[in-house]
Amino acid sequence: MDFEAVRTFVAVVDAQRFQDAAADLAIRQQAVSKRIAALEKSLGVQLFTRTPRGARLTLDGHAFLPHARTVLQAAERALASVRPGSRALRVDVVGRKLAPAGLLRAFHGAHPHIELDVVTLEHAGAAMEALSAGTVDAAIRCVPTPAHPLPEGLRARPIFDEPLELLVGPDHKLAKARTVTPEDLVGHRIWMPGIVTGTEWAAYYESLAAAFDLTIDPVGPNFGLEPLLDAVADSPTVATLVGEDTRFLWPATHQLRRIPLRDPTPAYPHSLLHRADDPHPTLAALHDHFAAGVGTRAGLWVPDWARITE
Template identity: 65%
Template sequence: MDLDAVRTFVAVADAGRFQDAADRLAVTQQAVSKRVAALEKDLGARLFTRTPRGARLTIDGQAFLPHARDLLRAAERAAASVHPGSRALRVDVIGRRLAPAELLRAFHRAHPGVELDVVTLFDADAALEALRSGTIDASFRAVPHAQGPSADGIESVRVYDEPVQLLTGPDHALATARSVTPDRLAGHRIWMPGLVTGTEWGTYYDDLAASFGLTIEVTGPDFGTDPLLDTIADSPGLATLVGELTRLVWPSGQDLRRIPVHGPTPVYPHSLIWRADNAHPVLDALRSHLHRTRPDLPDTGTWTPNWA
């Protein structure tokens, strides 16, 4: 059904004259007559009776009028639902315990009035496809990026270089160290069953292991974070690697140790990616917040893969 014709019908019904409706709509009387005639043809019913005093609703016109008003109100609500800023900003954070979720929580604390829809997609490929298709507004990922939009209109900016830490149980050989160098981890068993070949995080840790001669084991099923912590806490030989902002909570009896890695410090390169044509105002606010709050790291003393 032509909404312009429905809008014209309502205008005539309210004004009582075709000419007055034309003046309100800033169109000609002929255009008003054509629109009403087309609507009557679509409905198979006469909506107005012309009289010397103007246009009078027929019985069918009176029956249709409240529904016509509902149609126009529904159209206004539909348009408003996609107006920039009228809906929540949908952001992919990879995992709700990881640094991107912490960065987004900090943004929400600084801007409590904004609406966010937080999702977790599997990997960078899924996030990029969601961005291209318009099902998300932004994603935090470790991806190569360059200045300006890519050929498919995707932009990115590095927002946080997250130091990687060693996590051990109390009986591990490095448990009492104040910090360790990456080279010192060579020969120790690092267990990370959640690594998936081909993902951005899998590629990052593969490159880290290759650069410093580390042994990262991915054997065994991945039952999630809590069973991983249970195993690390009870093992004198296994450790794992976690990001500095990874949210971990464990029972006091486990006595797990988070040990900084320096000399150099491996950092995980989180970037925010989005479509260049996305006009959502909260996206601008998020980018500005991340730019203002990004911590400074020294130009030397850190390690990231060459692709980052």
């Protein structure tokens, strides 16, 4: 079925005259007549009768009309789902429970009229491919890394360095410390089974371990956050690292301790990535929101490769 013929059919119904429908569609009246004739031929029925007062629907035309309007409405919804300015702003984050998702929630709270579509891609490489392809509008990631340089046409702006904290159980040797330094962690097992080789967070923690001679252990099955917290709570030797602004819930019986790191404070760098030519009109609001919140904090450590400028 010819979609434009269906649109023309509805236009004639609304205008009640072929001539007026032609004016509404900005085409010749002859083109309207040809489209309607072709549609009637494809359907095998007559849709209109012509009278001195204009075009009148036949019984078949009346039966076809609600379905024709449904077709047009569905097509408009399909176009709106991908048309910049009418579709949601698609933003990739590393995880829905981590700090970048919290940053987006704060943005949505400040701009509730902006519709967001939050996605979680596998790693920075996948996020940059999606950005280049135009399937997402922005991503909040730790980039570029040695394995994931910034492709041509993409821009990255540092927006937030998230300080890390040590998470230990009540019987850990460092559990009573108010703060610890990276030097204090030398020789302690920091278990992080969620590290995946080749990802941006793997690159970050490899750099962190090398810079401070830390033992960051990614070995072991990753059963998720809850089993990791259970293991940390029950062990006098196992610790893990969490972001200061990444909030987790655990049973009160775990008695876990979050201990700030100081002198220096390792921080996980988050940057806003986007295509230089992305036309989505609300992307600028996202930029402005993060730009207003960016501040310089002394005493932070991030890898040299993560210090980027747009």
